[in-house]
Amino acid sequence: MESAPAVIVAIDGPSGTGKSSTSKAVAARLGLSYLDTGAQYRAITWWMVTNGVDVTDPSEIAAVAGKPDIVSGTDPAGPTITVDGVDVAGPIRTQEVTAKVSAVSAVPEVRARITELQRSIAADARTGIVVEGRDIGTTVLPDADLKIFLTASPEARAARRSGELKNADVDATREALIKRDAADSSRKTSPLAKADDAVEVDTTDLTLAQVVECVVGLVEEKRAAK
Numbered sequence: 001m002e003s004a005p006a007v008i009v010a011i012d013g014p015s016g017t018g019k020s021s022t023s024k025a026v027a028a029r030l031g032l033s034y035l036d037t038g039a040q041y042r043a044i045t046w047w048m049v050t051n052g053v054d055v056t057d058p059s060e061i062a063a064v065a066g067k068p069d070i071v072s073g074t075d076p077a078g079p080t081i082t083v084d085g086v087d088v089a090g091p092i093r094t095q096e097v098t099a100k101v102s103a104v105s106a107v108p109e110v111r112a113r114i115t116e117l118q119r120s121i122a123a124d125a126r127t128g129i130v131v132e133g134r135d136i137g138t139t140v141l142p143d144a145d146l147k148i149f150l151t152a153s154p155e156a157r158a159a160r161r162s163g164e165l166k167n168a169d170v171d172a173t174r175e176a177l178i179k180r181d182a183a184d185s186s187r188k189t190s191p192l193a194k195a196d197d198a199v200e201v202d203t204t205d206l207t208l209a210q211v212v213e214c215v216v217g218l219v220e221e222k223r224a225a226k
């Protein structure tokens, strides 16, 4: 029996819209690989911070962008991320990294390096892959079989994020999210944007299970048409 052709799914959107949880669940359901591209930008930011790079200086960031070796494990049941062989899954989620990741990821040399890595991971995925981020449908994988753009109100996103971080203040979380969205949407190189051919899904009033059902249904339609 011939195996089904690999399917490439791009899921983009701002923070807290449900990209990671949806992408992992869809990939697990359909037997696909999973790539969290935000984790890669967080990993390179963690390396810059750890090595004393001045993240307010784009030329300093650009000069060392090629140094860290970033490796992503793409099993949706247990995704991993290492930098120079060190497991950084925990350290990349600190508030310090979160506050600095937009500045680091705006530097073109950083984006070129990480984009190349993302394309090679997607090309190696045997059954296909769900890739989540900010510029996957527009820049990294413009020929993806299916593009989804997730949205949700700032209030819903802040409530979800504060639910994850113990003792977090919802108002402060909302302000920080809005600030990061503005930085990510206004940068020159591949900003956060919906691709013209992406399906927009507003998750404000949907449960995670409903969003997953919706995306699985869309992937199955695309697969059947291939």
Ligand SMILES: Nc1ncnc2c1ncn2[C@@H]1O[C@H](COP(=O)(O)OP(=O)(O)O)[C@@H](O)[C@H]1O
Residues within 6 Å of the ligand: 013, 014, 015, 016, 017, 018, 019, 020, 021, 022, 160, 161, 163, 164, 203, 206, 207, 208, 209, 211
């Ligand atoms: N539709 C939804 N309804 C309620 N909570 C959700 C929904 N989607 C995701 N969440 C929760 O919101 C939080 C952020 O989701 P996550 O997938 O990390 O978003 P993103 O990757 O877009 O930042 C998680 O705690 C997740 O369980």
Ligand SMILES: Nc1ccn([C@H]2C[C@H](O)[C@@H](COP(=O)(O)OP(=O)(O)O)O2)c(=O)n1
Residues within 6 Å of the ligand: 014, 015, 016, 037, 038, 039, 041, 042, 101, 102, 105, 106, 132, 133, 134, 135, 136, 180, 184
């Ligand atoms: N494809 C991507 C993915 C993330 N980034 C940058 C911009 C985001 O603010 C950071 C962190 O992304 P991440 O998806 O981890 O953010 P959240 O967990 O949703 O808050 O990385 C990017 O520039 N391009």
